[in-house]
């Protein structure tokens with residue numbers, strides 16, 4: 001079942017023409033936590049999709065670093081992502097479908113040239129960019145600013161995360177409605193409020209839209 005945000009809504013529109021909004025970013029940047037906060041804070045006309053890659057890997061699809069393994073899984077993730085989106089849109093009552101990554105993210109993990117991924121999926125890069133009304137990129141903190149230098153292993157991890165993050169940034173280049181940020185603050189608004197407000201949370205995504 002598609003997860004739907006939990007707050008009530010006064011709008012009586014029965015059939016929305018849903019729009020897809022992507023939340024993307026490198027490993028460990030907190031996308032899933034942000035989406036969980038949004039699911040609790042937003043109204044029932046917002047669907048929140050699970051990450052297609054996580055669904056597949058949790059289900060036992062081999063997760064290996066070899067080129068062959070990556071080339072095997074990326075079309076599978078791509079197809080699963082597209083079908084999840086289509087399913088959420090087809091249900092009709094979602095005005096917004098928040099996606100934990102989108103089809104275009106596959107480029108960042110694909111070993112071949114990007115055109116070959118889109119060709120294999122019988123689509124084009126432009127068609128895939130056009131699927132999404134907006135793209136929000138949560139950027140990994142840089143190795144210089146965001147991570148400590150005490151543990152060399154940690155720096156290597158940060159550099160790997162940064163490389164994937166840059167590849168994601170490049171994958172979405174040219175999207176007309178894109179924002180990116182390295183700072184995400186999630187805070188509760190329950191302070192001083194009676195109990196019925198305790199489930200409410202809000203989030204701030206700071207950062208100016210980047211030029212495409």
Ligand SMILES: [Zn+2]
Pocket residue numbers: 008009010011043044045046
């Ligand atoms: Zn609503």
